Amino acid sequence: MDGFWDFFWFVTVTFLFVAYLMVLFQIITDLFRDHQMSGWLKAIWIVFLFVVPFLSALIYLIVRNEGMTERSAAAFGQVKQAQDSYIREVAGQSPAQQIADAKALLDSGAITEPEFQAIKSKSLV
Incomplete structure (x- = not known):
């Protein structure tokens, strides 16, 4: 130009x-x-x-x-x-149910371990 x-x-x-x-x-x-x-x-x-x-x-x-x-x-x-x-x-959902759902996602490979830990920590807060 x-x-x-x-x-x-x-x-x-x-x-x-x-x-x-x-x-x-x-x-x-x-x-x-x-x-x-x-x-x-x-x-x-x-x-x-x-x-x-x-x-x-x-x-x-x-x-x-x-x-x-x-x-x-x-x-x-x-x-x-x-x-x-x-x-x-x-x-x-209860925190236990959220963690169980996240664990199922982790076991299926949909999320990684750090993502699982993040969901778990947010559920417990």
């Missing part, structure tokens, strides 16, 4: 390209989360996203914004609920 402006435009274009890819993947994820839309309509949206990328992404974000937000919030809620139930399950 010859100068500052070449570097500046390179960084700007790279940033915009990465931002577009993030939007594209968010749209494709939302398409597969939407169970009310038919498969043919999803295929048409995906074709348009690759044929006329910026225009179709902009139209999708304007037209399907509210549903996209609801599906994203629902997916986040499911992940949070699963995480909370897992934390309650693990936190509800």
Whole structure:
């Protein structure tokens, strides 16, 4: 690169390209989360996203914004609920049960001896 402006435009274009890819993947994820839309309509949206990328992404974000937000919030809620139930399950275990589970993992080779000792010391605290 010859100068500052070449570097500046390179960084700007790279940033915009990465931002577009993030939007594209968010749209494709939302398409597969939407169970009310038919498969043919999803295929048409995906074709348009690759044929006329910026225009179709902009139209999708304007037209399907509210549903996209609801599906994203629902997916986040499911992940949070699963995480909370897992934390309650693990936190509800006695230290002896946690150590026994860790010992089973050690015996199966899933964890190493130092990892087992770390789990054991955390359980006993």
